[in-house]
Amino acid sequence: VLNMNNICKSYYMGAEELEVLHNVNLKIHTGDFLSILGPSGSGKSTLMNIIGCLDVPTAGKYLLSGNDIDDLDEIELAKVRNKEIGFVFQSFQLLPRISALHNVELPLIYSGLPSPERKKLAGEILKRVGLADKIQNLPNQLSGGQQQRVAIARALVTEPSILLADEPTGALDQKTGSQVVELFEQLNREGRTIIMITHDSNIARRARRVIHILDGHLTEVEV
Amino acid sequence: VLNMNNICKSYYMGAEELEVLHNVNLKIHTGDFLSILGPSGSGKSTLMNIIGCLDVPTAGKYLLSGNDIDDLDEIELAKVRNKEIGFVFQSFQLLPRISALHNVELPLIYSGLPSPERKKLAGEILKRVGLADKIQNLPNQLSGGQQQRVAIARALVTEPSILLADEPTGALDQKTGSQVVELFEQLNREGRTIIMITHDSNIARRARRVIHILDGHLTEVEV
Numbered sequence: 099v100l101n102m103n104n105i106c107k108s109y110y111m112g113a114e115e116l117e118v119l120h121n122v123n124l125k126i127h128t129g130d131f132l133s134i135l136g137p138s139g140s141g142k143s144t145l146m147n148i149i150g151c152l153d154v155p156t157a158g159k160y161l162l163s164g165n166d167i168d169d170l171d172e173i174e175l176a177k178v179r180n181k182e183i184g185f186v187f188q189s190f191q192l193l194p195r196i197s198a199l200h201n202v203e204l205p206l207i208y209s210g211l212p213s214p215e216r217k218k219l220a221g222e223i224l225k226r227v228g229l230a231d232k233i234q235n236l237p238n239q240l241s242g243g244q245q246q247r248v249a250i251a252r253a254l255v256t257e258p259s260i261l262l263a264d265e266p267t268g269a270l271d272q273k274t275g276s277q278v279v280e281l282f283e284q285l286n287r288e289g290r291t292i293i294m295i296t297h298d299s300n301i302a303r304r305a306r307r308v309i310h311i312l313d314g315h316l317t318e319v320e321v
Numbered sequence: 322v323l324n325m326n327n328i329c330k331s332y333y334m335g336a337e338e339l340e341v342l343h344n345v346n347l348k349i350h351t352g353d354f355l356s357i358l359g360p361s362g363s364g365k366s367t368l369m370n371i372i373g374c375l376d377v378p379t380a381g382k383y384l385l386s387g388n389d390i391d392d393l394d395e396i397e398l399a400k401v402r403n404k405e406i407g408f409v410f411q412s413f414q415l416l417p418r419i420s421a422l423h424n425v426e427l428p429l430i431y432s433g434l435p436s437p438e439r440k441k442l443a444g445e446i447l448k449r450v451g452l453a454d455k456i457q458n459l460p461n462q463l464s465g466g467q468q469q470r471v472a473i474a475r476a477l478v479t480e481p482s483i484l485l486a487d488e489p490t491g492a493l494d495q496k497t498g499s500q501v502v503e504l505f506e507q508l509n510r511e512g513r514t515i516i517m518i519t520h521d522s523n524i525a526r527r528a529r530r531v532i533h534i535l536d537g538h539l540t541e542v543e544v
C-alpha cells in the first residue's frame with residue numbers, strides 16, 4: 099500500500115541545508131504492523147510526516163495506494179489523508195478551546211456525519227481509551243497522558259485504513275500504554291495497517307516488523 | 322527542606338469539584354533524590370505544581386525552606402521559585418519564537434547576568450544535553466526529544482537547589498534518557514535536591530527514594 103524509493107528530505111535554515119533522510123527505501127503492505135525505533139533526532143517524525151503526506155520529500159518517489167504523490171495537488175493530497183490515514187502527533191495537537199469530545203468529533207465533521215452519530219462514535223472511542231469521565235474537559239483540564247489519549251481517539255474515530263502513531267505511549271504509564279497497544283493490535287487484526295514510532299523496546303516488540311533508524315538511514319531488524 | 326502536611330487539591334469545573342490530592346503528607350530533605358511513579362491521571366503533575374509553588378493547595382500546610390507558603394504573597398512566591406527551583410515541564414513550555422539558546426538564557430536575564438556570561442552558561446548546558454549544534458534552532462525546528470532537552474537545560478542553567486522534573490525522559494530514547502538521568506545524578510552528588518516524575522521504572526529505580534501515587538494518595542516504597 100506504501101512504497102518509498104530513495105526518499106531524501108532536507109531542512110533549510112537560512113543558507114544552511116540539513117539532510118535528515120538519506121535514500122530511504124521502505125515498502126509497507128496492507129495489514130502490516132510496523133514499529134520504528136531510533137534515537138532522538140534521527141529522523142523518525144520527519145519520515146512519518148512524509149508517509150502521512152503532511153510534508154513532501156526533497157527527492158525520491160513515494161507511491162501511496164498506487165498514487166504517486168508527486169502527481170497529486172494539495173486538494174487531492176488532503177483527500178487521501180482524511181480518507182485513509184489517522185495520525186497521532188508526537189505533540190498531540192489538540193485544539194485548546196474545545197472539549198475532548200469536540201476534538202475527537204472534528205474529523206467526522208469533515209466527512210459530513212450528522213451530529214448525533216458523531217457524538218456517539220466520539221464518545222465510544224473516548225471510552226475505549228479510558229476517558230469516559232473526561233469528555234467535557236478542555237485540553238488544559240486534562241493530564242499529559244489524558245491529552246495523548248484524546249489525540250489517539252481522534253486518530254481512530256474515522257476508522258482509517260492506515261494508522262500513523264508518533265510515540266503514542268510517551269506520556270503513558272506502563273499499564274495504560276499497554277492498553278493502547280492492545281487497541282492497535284485489535285485494529286490490526288481487523289486488517290488495518292499500523293505504523294508506530296516508539297522509544298520503548300517493549301512496545302516496539304509487539305509489532306511484527308521493526309525498523310531501526312539512525313541518522314536518517316533505515317535498517318530492518320528480524321523480529 | 323520541604324514539608325507537606327495533609328495537602329489537598331481540588332479542581333473546579335463549573336459547579337463540579339474534583340478532589341485530586343487527598344491529605345498528602347510528604348517530607349523531602351536537602352540532597353534527596355526522589356522519584357514519583359503512578360498511572361496517567363493520578364495527580365503527579367498536580368502535586369509537582371504545588372511543590373514548585375506554581376499552584377496553591379486547597380487545604381493543608383506546605384513549608385518550603387522553613388517558609389509557610391500561605392504567608393507568602395505572589396511576589397515572594399515568584400522570588401523563591403526563581404531562586405531555588407528549576408522546573409522541567411511535562412509539556413516543555415518553550416517560547417516558540419526564540420532560539421534554543423535564548424530560551425535557556427531567559428532565566429538568567431531575570432537574575433541580572435550580563436549577556437556574554439549568559440550566552441556562555443546557556444551554551445555550555447545545551448552542549449551537556451547533546452544539543453551543541455542546535456542552539457540557534459527555533460523550537461519548531463527541533464525534534465520532540467530535542468525540545469525536551471532544551472527545557473531540561475533551561476531548568477538547570479540557574480543551578481537551582483531543587484530540581485523538579487515532570488517526566489523529563491518521556492520523549493527520549495533509552496540512551497539519551499539515561500544520559501539525562503546521569504546529569505541529574507551528578508547534580509545530586511553536588512548536593513542538589515532532585516524530584517523526578519517518571520513512567521519508566523528503570524529511570525525511577527535510579528533515585529534513592531521512590532513514591533507511588535494512586536488516585537491522589539501517596540505510598541513510599543522501599544528502594
Ligand SMILES: Nc1ncnc2c1ncn2[C@@H]1O[C@H](COP(=O)(O)OP(=O)(O)OP(=O)(O)O)[C@@H](O)[C@H]1O
Pocket residue numbers: 109110111116118136137138139140141142143144145188455458461462463464465466467492493494
Ligand atoms: N523545521 C526544521 N528545520 C530544521 N531542522 C529540523 C526541522 N525539523 C526537524 N529538524 C531536525 O531534523 C532532525 C530530525 O528531526 P525529527 O523530528 O524527525 O527527529 P525524531 O527522530 O522524531 O526525534 P525525537 O525522537 O526526538 O522526536 C533533528 O536533528 C531536528 O533538529
Ligand SMILES: Nc1ncnc2c1ncn2[C@@H]1O[C@H](COP(=O)(O)OP(=O)(O)OP(=O)(O)O)[C@@H](O)[C@H]1O
Pocket residue numbers: 232235238239240241242243244269270271332333334339341359360361362363364365366367368411
Ligand atoms: N485544570 C483542571 N481542571 C480539571 N481537572 C483537571 C485539571 N488539571 C488536571 N485535572 C485532572 O486532575 C487529574 C490529575 O491530573 P494530573 O495532571 O496531576 O495527572 P498526572 O498524574 O500528571 O497524569 P499524566 O501521567 O497523564 O501526566 C486528572 O484526572 C485530570 O483530568
Ligand SMILES: [Mg+2]
Pocket residue numbers: 142143144188264464465466
Ligand atoms: Mg519525533
Ligand SMILES: [Mg+2]
Pocket residue numbers: 241242243365366367411487
Ligand atoms: Mg502529568
